[in-house]
Amino acid sequence: MQNQAATVVVLGTGGTIAGRSANASDNVGYTAGQVGVTQLLQAVPALAGAPLESEQVAQLDSKDMTHAVWRDLAARCAHHLARAEVSGVVVTHGTDTLEETAWFLQRVLAPAKPLVMTAAMRPATALQADGPQNLLDAVAVARHAGARGVVAVLDGRVHGARDVRKVHPYRIDAFDSGDAGAIAAIEEGRLRCFRPWPEGAALGLERVPADGSAWPVVEIVTSHAGARGAAVQALCDSGAHGLVVACTGNGTVHRELEAALVTAQERGVRVLRSTRTRAGRVIGVAGDALPSAEDLTPEKARVELMLSLLSRP
Template identity: 35%
Template sequence: MKNIMILATGGTIAGVAHSGADTIHYQPAVLPVEALLSEIGPLKDIASLSSEQIAQIDSADMTQDIWLLLANRANVLLQQPDIDGIVITHGTDTLEETAYFLNLAIKSGKPVVLVGAMRPSTAISPDGPMNLYNGIILAASPAARDKGVLVALNDTINSSRDVTKTNTSLQDTFKAPELGYLGYLADGSPYFYRIPTRRHTYMTEFNIGTITELPQVDILYGHVNDNGALAYAAAANGAKGIVYAGVGNGNMSQAIKQAFRELQSQGVVIVRSTRVNNGIVSRNGAVDDDHYHFVAADTLSPQKARILLMLALTKTRDTSEIQEIFWRY
């Protein structure tokens, strides 16, 4: 029997409402992890479980300090021969960000799976217990090894790099719209149909154990008549990098280009992403990146490009080296 550790951080999966029919007005992060596990008794025959409450928060309140705490604790646990995998319970609002950070920070090939819920635990038909059940099955499966940090909700398996929340309230919200699921969970077993090809976990160059604080990186959203005022404000507030969610193929106005050129002279690194849901932000496509010394985000969403840029800035400030990092991950 596999030994699986549950690390809990709160979220809707631990939420409580006054009515079983209320799936909107509820208090997240109420139930402790032991209460969540009590709802999935059948797992006693599948895995030996232990648990820790790392945080008890709405995932909108997730912080980078908690990320570092979570990653370091997970790395300690995964080094232990008697721990076969980890499941992390998390609110869905920022689950994809935590998952991708851990995908770059975990130093083990053992399975790490994030799960959450779209309905509170008190709902007439809560999705949390089944998601947690499936997450533990996935973490206990040898098939999940060496595939990076995974996200398991609604009977699907997703790569943390590609997955995103696509709907504000439906249970099938977590998808990789263009690249697709890695697989499915059915009848108590995982079925994989593709694997991640970008570097992850123990293949990465990032040493979280030596980091006490991540560099400040802000995201700006492209729009008509954007004059660059927020870019200057971000830099004045201490941003070491800016991810620009540009229009189309990461395009931007002349005013924004000028603002970014001035900020680069102050040492701020600029990454071009896009506000479009799918597609590659290609280097030297809509903007001459070689000329402006911008970094193209490839297929990473703005929020995930921000995470990779933060970690890249712990290694280098050279934009050509950072671009290579974006190609690798």
């Protein structure tokens, strides 16, 4: 059920959905973050006359997302979600780091209203741009009476912030939710729900420094054949506060890399193990030298570790 009278606020941050290409048949050689969020809305005839507001928070390619933009975006989301007349907020975003931004916003805000992220795999100038339909679907979710939490809406599916992940570099159906599955499908503007919406306690925006340079330094290293510990030592020497290791299989780590990570942990650097596979979780066993990030992808485990470090007294 939708509240058609309630206001939806659409916040723009750039990305492919706002990209332009000199050739309409070129879906890869474009420049992201060129079209303003107001223009994106105007390109969706079905949204004409709808109670919408728009605001440009940033205009960038999401591969270049920064902690400072995350903080600014979270603040603007919190501001609009607190307004009684607003049913939900939509954020247009690039696909490359959408899952990281989604998890950051869910952990910091855990909103009781829907905070809907959407994006596109093709630029706004494409012959068959996917952005307009994704944006229309995102607004429908933001108006849905039962929706809550941070979700991502792409290709007719609603994914929860914890589960959403990009699994293909080119196709329109580039996102899924791993083992958990999508929360809902959007069918002609109506939602068919499969499982509960995201919940959880908000860490609070006040814990997050406005200055991105004041955030703890957390990096990701990958375990692979022939992995060495030198990279871990170099990162620790450069001031890393935390490390996430993208492991093979069920959290296994090359012995040389693991030895370096254990040494780093003994010296006070926080370490988490994730899996470099795109589904499943790391199932811990007794005697594990390094803690598990459970079902969080390496990128989300990094966000989680940063927020954990920020929450330390």
